[in-house]
Each structure stands twice: as structure tokens, then as C-alpha cells.
Amino acid sequence: MPGGALKTERQAGDSRVLEIEDLRIEFETGAQAVPVLDGVSLDIGSGETVCLVGESGSGKTVTALAIARLLPCPPARYAGGRILVNGRDVLRMSARELRTIRGRVVSYVFQDPAVALNPVLRAGAQVRETLALHRPEAAHNDEVISLLRWVGIPAPELRIRDYPHQLSGGMQQRLMLAMALASHPRLLVADEPTTALDVTIQAQILELLRALRRQLNMSVLLITHNLGLVGEIADRVVVLYAGQIIEEAPARELLSRPRHPYTRALMKSVPELGRDAPRLDAIPGSVPRLGDWPAGCRFHPRCPMARPDCSREAPALASVAPHQRVRCRFWDHAP
Amino acid sequence: MSLLSVRSLSIRFPVHRGWWRAPSRFVHAVDDVSFDLAAGETVGLVGESGCGKTTLGRAVVRLIAPTAGAIEFGGIDLASLKPGQLRPVRRRLQMIFQDPFGSLNPCLTVGQIIGEALDIHGLARTRTARRARVGALLDHVGLAPADARRYPREFSGGQRQRIGIARALAVEPELIVCDEPVSALDVSVQAQVVNLLHDLQREHGLAYLFIAHDLALIEHLSRRILVMYLGRVVEAGDTKAVCRAPAHPYTQALLSAVPRLDPSANQRRIVLTGEVPSPITPPSGCRFHPRCPMAEPRCRHAVPALGEISSGRWAACHLVGAGNRMAMLECLV
Structure with missing residues (x-):
């Protein structure tokens, strides 16, 4: 069985749920292959919450989808690297093995619950479907109702009869969470789970995620463009820019002392409550397009x-402190 | 007042x-x-x-x-x-919209989008005056006057929002x-x-x-x-x-x-x-x-x-x- 050897290697006291090593992904567009992820390595320990921060086109969603090999191939192509889930390489799994991972070990919550839910199935039926796949012995309405109650849906006995369009955005996202958690996954991948929601509902969902994570000792990979969420929930942060990791640090460390010029600039460019500044420190230019990355x-x-060197030499992701990596040769120079 | x-x-x-x-x-x-x-x-x-x-x-x-x-x-x-x-x-009285993709007509060039506002209100009498005004407006919002000949799809979200701002500014x-x-x-x-x-x-x-x-x-x-x-x-x-x-x-x-x-x-x-x-x-x-x-x-x-x-x-x-x-x-x- 492919990956079998790896499994035994990993069993010796390793609690890492996810390890991505030097992952490279390309998108084939006609004759040429456009790189989307360029050597991304990250790992998540058991019970740990990691925030993956980046703007559009940075590769954060591609990273998330790659974990359970959800990217359609073609156009996507896994050009190199390994993705170990519970110590087994996802990229070498057969379709049958993948089914034992998807939804069971790794669950997903997506940005737009209105699109991710099936519009013609009642709320209860959607959760029951997940249960039937992963915990067939629990695929009955009582379990569905207790799951919905667990994620904070009021009057779940009535709500299971509702169609998704009858639920509000916040309730739809709770339903997505109930489906994702029905299988008791080890890793929850949440791709911008609160972006489509209002701030007061966002606060509710974050509160819920924090509580669930504690109860389940589940690992969470939270993908966001909003650095503000980092302080709310993350243990560790990974910042992506143009398909590469440019900084990785414990959450508190990153927020109080960002090292990479991009992270610093990003933090200074967003207005913050109580800060008095006539102008914002804007970052010039725009996010580079895919396939058009600067040298x-x-x-x-x-x-x-x-500096002049920066346009010629690509900096490596270097360790600057324990658990802290930065892709900038001048990270310790004053801004 | x-x-x-x-x-x-x-x-x-x-x-x-x-x-x-x-x-x-x-x-x-x-x-x-x-x-x-x-x-x-x-x-x-x-x-x-x-x-x-x-x-x-x-x-x-x-x-x-x-x-x-x-x-x-x-x-x-x-x-x-x-x-x-x-x-x-x-x-x-003008408006700038949220969606920089949906609020610009994809079939018109940037020059036509901004020029339309000038035409409706009769603010440019000749074609030269119109072109000069569009160029000045684009320059004003941080784009190049030559961008007037390009289409919205060629611009990033931030640039498109600048076009929307230029359109709103056109009528002063x-x-x-x-x-x-x-x-x-x-x-x-x-x-x-x-x-x-x-x-x-x-x-x-x-x-x-x-x-x-x-x-x-x-x-x-x-x-x-x-x-x-x-x-x-x-x-x-x-x-x-x-x-x-x-x-x-x-x-x-x-x-x-x-x-x-x-x-x-x-x-x-x-x-x-x-x-x-x-x-x-x-x-x-x-x-x-x-x-x-x-x-x-x-x-x-x-x-x-x-x-x-x-x-x-x-x-x-x-x-x-x-x-x-x-x-x-x-x-x-």
C-alpha cells in the first residue's frame, strides 16, 4: 500500500496531523503551466489552530483544497512535494483511500455556505447524509438534532425540515459546521468561514469555533485575508504572498513584532479603531497576477x-527564531 | 446651511x-x-x-x-x-459602487465609460476637449491617460475602482x-x-x-x-x-x-x-x-x-x- 511505510515512520510519538512539504502546484492553461504554489511547507500539530493569511491569488485556497486533493486535475497539477495527513501521503493515495480521508479525517467549511449547501435537500437530510457516510450507526434524526443544537442552531427539531434558503447566512454556516464536525474530524479546514457574514455573526462563529476546538481537541487550519482574525483564534500564523510563504510565526509574536516588510505594511495599511492618523500607509501597486510574478x-x-539586490536574488525562507521563519534578507533592518 | x-x-x-x-x-x-x-x-x-x-x-x-x-x-x-x-x-450628486466588476460596462473602453458622463451632461464640446478631460481625470485618480483606450477587464480591482471614481468626478x-x-x-x-x-x-x-x-x-x-x-x-x-x-x-x-x-x-x-x-x-x-x-x-x-x-x-x-x-x-x- 503506498504510504504504508510512512505510516510506521510516523507512529513514534508524532502528533502532527498535517505536514505539507515543499508543495508545488501548477495550473495548465493551454500550452503553458502557470505555477500557483511554489514550495509551500507547513505543519499543524494536534489541537493546534493555524491561520493562513493571504490576499487573492496568494495561493491560500489552493493550499486548502490540496490537503484532501480536491483540486480538479486538469487544470491543476501537483508538480512536487508531499502532503502528509496523519503521516500518510495524500498525493499517492488511490481514490478509495482518499475517501477514507475526505470528510472523515479532514473536513471543510467554505466561504459561501449558500453555494456549498445543496439547495434541494432539507437541512436535516444534508447532515444525515454526512453521518451515513462516516458514522452510519449514528445516521438518525436524534443525532442530527443534537449536532445542530451543538453548533448553536435554535429549535433544531423544526430547523431540520428547512431548506438552506430558509436559513440566514449565519445559520447556514452553522449547518456547514455541523456537517463538517459530524464525522469528528482531526483537522478542520475553514476557508474564509466568516467573510460572507456580518461582524456580530462573525463574533458568534469564532466563539463557536473556539469552544468546539477545545471540546474535540481538533486541529484547525483557518484561511483568511483578515489579519484581525489572527489575534482572535490562531496559535500560529503563516503569511502567503504570490504562492510562497513569506513569514511564519506564533500569533502573538507576529502581531506584536511582524518581521517581513509585507506583513508590516499590511498591518499598517488597515485602519484600526482608536488610532488617529490623517492618512493610511498604503502599499503601492497591486497584488501580482498569477504567472506574472516578479523576479x-x-x-x-x-x-x-x-534594495537593488532584491530584484535579482530570490530570498530563502530562513529561520530567525524558534518557530519563526521569514523570507527576507533584511528582516532585522529597521523599516 | x-x-x-x-x-x-x-x-x-x-x-x-x-x-x-x-x-x-x-x-x-x-x-x-x-x-x-x-x-x-x-x-x-x-x-x-x-x-x-x-x-x-x-x-x-x-x-x-x-x-x-x-x-x-x-x-x-x-x-x-x-x-x-x-x-x-x-x-x-454621484455614486461610487461596491462592486468594481459589476459597475463598469465591459463592452466600453475606459475612455467611453468616463466620456459618457461628460456627454450626458454636455460638459465637453469637442472630441479633443473630451479626450483631454478624460486623460486629466485618469491622471487625477492615479491611472495613465493612455488607459482610456483599454477595457475594464484589463485592470485589477483597485484600478477599476479608480475608474469608477474618475467617472463620478467627471461631472464635478x-x-x-x-x-x-x-x-x-x-x-x-x-x-x-x-x-x-x-x-x-x-x-x-x-x-x-x-x-x-x-x-x-x-x-x-x-x-x-x-x-x-x-x-x-x-x-x-x-x-x-x-x-x-x-x-x-x-x-x-x-x-x-x-x-x-x-x-x-x-x-x-x-x-x-x-x-x-x-x-x-x-x-x-x-x-x-x-x-x-x-x-x-x-x-x-x-x-x-x-x-x-x-x-x-x-x-x-x-x-x-x-x-x-x-x-x-x-x-x-
């Missing part, structure tokens, strides 16, 4: 600290 | 249940809203989805006809104008309604557009009605703020004062829910229970009472009026002045 350091055209 | 003065504005949309029946129910999108906006001033309008902020913004430029109330712009009542009479007023308006102008943009580009709006205001003395759900952004841009909940204004006043010491329980909850970058900003979090009720059947009394952590029996029956609680500070809550004042003082210390 050298990919942030150099927009970087306030860029 | 104020440039824009909105008085007791209400907007209802009928809910049709079958084409042969007269509508029996209504969406109460905006209910009895009044405010003033002076020339060159920015008023921020904040609230969650469904609170009626976009409807209010659209009514101000008369894209939606109000059900009741008056919208006076420069002494003219927009609510009573006929479509033909609107055009000269619209020259002084006095008031621009900005409906979530940066929320669809990448985080790293938002600040550019915010700064551009800020600079244009100072140069041209523009007034903005700035609609957003992001309180921090509103605090940054606007001197005065209106907080809306389910079609009503629940709190209004100086932005800094409202953000420092919110009086209405809803504003307090909204502010406490904003995720902070600074981990030491140790805030008291108020997590509201439940969701925004349907504007078709809004709750009786205070519309916030089913979710309000401080609700009292009277909140269920009596509608709180928007009353002045201190100079220039308005709140619609029965409790402001009593227990809530304590919470306010606590925040002030």
Missing part, C-alpha cells in the same frame, strides 16, 4: 525597504 | 405573493430616518447587512423613490422631482455617495483607494455619504457617524466620541465585535445572541430588544425615539441616561 523577491516592486 | 437634508425618510418595498394579489406585506427597509450633511463633510453610515444602509444611499441619489419623507439637496426636494427634472441635479459633483467602495478590494490596495478619496475631498471640497460595515474605516474617514439597525438610526454623533464611548447597546456590541490587530487591546466582548430579524416583520417596540443584553419589559412595547443625549450625540434607547450612562463613564475613564 527575485516577489514583493520587491511594492516593498518600502527594497 | 446643509447641503443634504433628509427628513423622516421611509422606504418600503412590497412583497408580492402571486401577481393577482395586492401586496399585503412590506419590507421596511428604511424607517423614519433624518440627518443632515454639510458641504465638504463626510458622514459615515454603518450597519450590518439588511439594515437599510444601501437603500438609504440609493434613495439619496434617487435611484430608489422614497415611500415617505423628504430628501432636500441644495434646497431642492429630490423626492418630488420627475425623472426629466433629475438630470441637472444628478450632475451635482458636490456630493458622492460611496457604497462600500473598498470592501471588494484586496486588503493591501484598500488603503490606496481610501487615501485617494481623502485627497480628492480636500482638493475639491467634496461631501461624502460613506456607507460601510467596517467601523474602523468609518472612524478613519468620517467626522460624524450614523449607526443603523433594521432600517432605523439607533445612534448618531461625532465619530470619535461614538467609537470611544458608544451609548446604544447595539453600537457597543458592534464595536466590541471588531477584531483587533493589537493583542493588548483587551476588550470586553459582547457577543450578541440571535440574528438580525426580518425587516418584513420587525420586532415591536425597540427593534433591537430581542438581541439586547440589557432589554427591559418596556423595550418590548415602546418605540424609543432618537433623542439628544448630549450636545450633538443622539441615541434611540430607553436605557440611555440611566444604567447605560454608567457603562459610558466606565469606557471614558
Whole structure:
């Protein structure tokens, strides 16, 4: 069985749920292959919450989908690297093995629950379907109702008869969470789970995620463009820019002392309550398009600290402290 | 004198249940809203989805006809104008939309998009004058005059929003309604557009009605703020004062829910229970009472009026002045 050897290797006291090593993904467009992820490595320990922060086109959603090999191939192509879930390489699994991972070990919650839910199935039926696949002995209405109650849906006995369009955005996202958690997964991948929601509902969902994570000792990979969420929920943060990790640090460390010029600039560019500034420190230019990444350091055209070297030599992701990596050769220079 | 003065504005949309029946129910999108906006001033309008902020913004430029109330712009009542009479007023009144992809015609070049505004209002007599004006406008918003020949699809989101801003500026308006102008943009580009709006205001003395759900952004841009909940204004006043010491329980909850970058900003979090009720059947009394952590029996029956609680500070809550004042003082210390 492919990956079998790896499994025994990993059994010796390793509690890492997910390990991504040097992952490269390309999208084939006609004759050429456009790189989307360029050597991404990250791991998540048991019970840990990691935030993957990036803007559009940085590769954060592609990373998320790659974990359970959900990217359609073609156009996507796994060009290199390994993705170990519970120590087994997802990229070498057969379709049958993948089914034992998807939804059972790794569950997903997506940004737009209105699109992710099946519009012609009642809420209860959708949760029951998940249960039938992963915990057939529990596929009955009592379990569905207790799951819905668990994620904070009021009057679940009535709500199971509702169609998704009869539920509000916040309730739809709770329903998605109930489906994702029905199988007691080890890793929950939440791709912008609160972006489509209002701030007061966002606060409710984050509160719920925190509570569930504690109860289940589940690992969470939270994908967001909003650095503000990092302080709310993350243990560790990974910042992506143009298909590469540019900074990785414990959440508190990153928020109080961001090292990479991009992270610093991003934090300074968003207005914050109670801060008095006539103008915002804007980052010039725009996010580079896919396949149009600058040579050298990919942030150099927009970087306030860029030097002539930066356009020629691509910096490596270097360790600067325990658990802290930065892709900038001048990270310790004052901005 | 104020440039824009909105008085007791209400907007209802009928809910049709079958084409042969007269509508029996209504969406109460905006209910009895009044405010003033002076020339060159920015008023921020904040609230969650469904609170009626976009409807209010659209009514101000008369894209939606109000059900009741008056919208006076420069002494003219927009609510009573006929479509033909609107055009000269619209020259002084423009709008920037949220979606930079949906708000630009994909079949027209950038030059045609901006030039259309000039043509409609007869602002460029010759083709050379038109081209020069379009070029100057593009330059003004940080694009190149040569971009006039390109199509919207060739631009990034931030650049497209600049095109939308250039189109609004083309007719030299006095008031621009900005409906979530940066929320669809990448985080790293938002600040550019915010700064551009800020600079244009100072140069041209523009007034903005700035609609957003992001309180921090509103605090940054606007001197005065209106907080809306389910079609009503629940709190209004100086932005800094409202953000420092919110009086209405809803504003307090909204502010406490904003995720902070600074981990030491140790805030008291108020997590509201439940969701925004349907504007078709809004709750009786205070519309916030089913979710309000401080609700009292009277909140269920009596509608709180928007009353002045201190100079220039308005709140619609029965409790402001009593227990809530304590919470306010606590925040002030």
C-alpha cells in the first residue's frame, strides 16, 4: 500500500496531523503551466489552530483544497512535494483511500455556505447524509438534532425540515459546521468561514469555533485575508504572498513584532479603531497576477525597504527564531 | 446651511405573493430616518447587512423613490422631482459602487465609460476637449491617460475602482455617495483607494455619504457617524466620541465585535445572541430588544425615539441616561 511505510515512520510519538512539504502546484492553461504554489511547507500539530493569511491569488485556497486533493486535475497539477495527513501521503493515495480521508479525517467549511449547501435537500437530510457516510450507526434524526443544537442552531427539531434558503447566512454556516464536525474530524479546514457574514455573526462563529476546538481537541487550519482574525483564534500564523510563504510565526509574536516588510505594511495599511492618523500607509501597486510574478523577491516592486539586490536574488525562507521563519534578507533592518 | 437634508425618510418595498394579489406585506427597509450633511463633510453610515444602509444611499441619489419623507439637496426636494427634472441635479450628486466588476460596462473602453458622463451632461464640446478631460481625470485618480483606450477587464480591482471614481468626478459633483467602495478590494490596495478619496475631498471640497460595515474605516474617514439597525438610526454623533464611548447597546456590541490587530487591546466582548430579524416583520417596540443584553419589559412595547443625549450625540434607547450612562463613564475613564 503506498504510504504504508510512512505510516510506521510516523507512529513514534508524532502528533502532527498535517505536514505539507515543499508543495508545488501548477495550473495548465493551454500550452503553458502557470505555477500557483511554489514550495509551500507547513505543519499543524494536534489541537493546534493555524491561520493562513493571504490576499487573492496568494495561493491560500489552493493550499486548502490540496490537503484532501480536491483540486480538479486538469487544470491543476501537483508538480512536487508531499502532503502528509496523519503521516500518510495524500498525493499517492488511490481514490478509495482518499475517501477514507475526505470528510472523515479532514473536513471543510467554505466561504459561501449558500453555494456549498445543496439547495434541494432539507437541512436535516444534508447532515444525515454526512453521518451515513462516516458514522452510519449514528445516521438518525436524534443525532442530527443534537449536532445542530451543538453548533448553536435554535429549535433544531423544526430547523431540520428547512431548506438552506430558509436559513440566514449565519445559520447556514452553522449547518456547514455541523456537517463538517459530524464525522469528528482531526483537522478542520475553514476557508474564509466568516467573510460572507456580518461582524456580530462573525463574533458568534469564532466563539463557536473556539469552544468546539477545545471540546474535540481538533486541529484547525483557518484561511483568511483578515489579519484581525489572527489575534482572535490562531496559535500560529503563516503569511502567503504570490504562492510562497513569506513569514511564519506564533500569533502573538507576529502581531506584536511582524518581521517581513509585507506583513508590516499590511498591518499598517488597515485602519484600526482608536488610532488617529490623517492618512493610511498604503502599499503601492497591486497584488501580482498569477504567472506574472516578479523576479527575485516577489514583493520587491511594492516593498518600502527594497534594495537593488532584491530584484535579482530570490530570498530563502530562513529561520530567525524558534518557530519563526521569514523570507527576507533584511528582516532585522529597521523599516 | 446643509447641503443634504433628509427628513423622516421611509422606504418600503412590497412583497408580492402571486401577481393577482395586492401586496399585503412590506419590507421596511428604511424607517423614519433624518440627518443632515454639510458641504465638504463626510458622514459615515454603518450597519450590518439588511439594515437599510444601501437603500438609504440609493434613495439619496434617487435611484430608489422614497415611500415617505423628504430628501432636500441644495434646497431642492429630490423626492418630488420627475425623472426629466433629475438630470441637472444628478450632475451635482454621484455614486461610487461596491462592486468594481459589476459597475463598469465591459463592452466600453475606459475612455467611453468616463466620456459618457461628460456627454450626458454636455460638459465637453469637442472630441479633443473630451479626450483631454478624460486623460486629466485618469491622471487625477492615479491611472495613465493612455488607459482610456483599454477595457475594464484589463485592470485589477483597485484600478477599476479608480475608474469608477474618475467617472463620478467627471461631472464635478458636490456630493458622492460611496457604497462600500473598498470592501471588494484586496486588503493591501484598500488603503490606496481610501487615501485617494481623502485627497480628492480636500482638493475639491467634496461631501461624502460613506456607507460601510467596517467601523474602523468609518472612524478613519468620517467626522460624524450614523449607526443603523433594521432600517432605523439607533445612534448618531461625532465619530470619535461614538467609537470611544458608544451609548446604544447595539453600537457597543458592534464595536466590541471588531477584531483587533493589537493583542493588548483587551476588550470586553459582547457577543450578541440571535440574528438580525426580518425587516418584513420587525420586532415591536425597540427593534433591537430581542438581541439586547440589557432589554427591559418596556423595550418590548415602546418605540424609543432618537433623542439628544448630549450636545450633538443622539441615541434611540430607553436605557440611555440611566444604567447605560454608567457603562459610558466606565469606557471614558
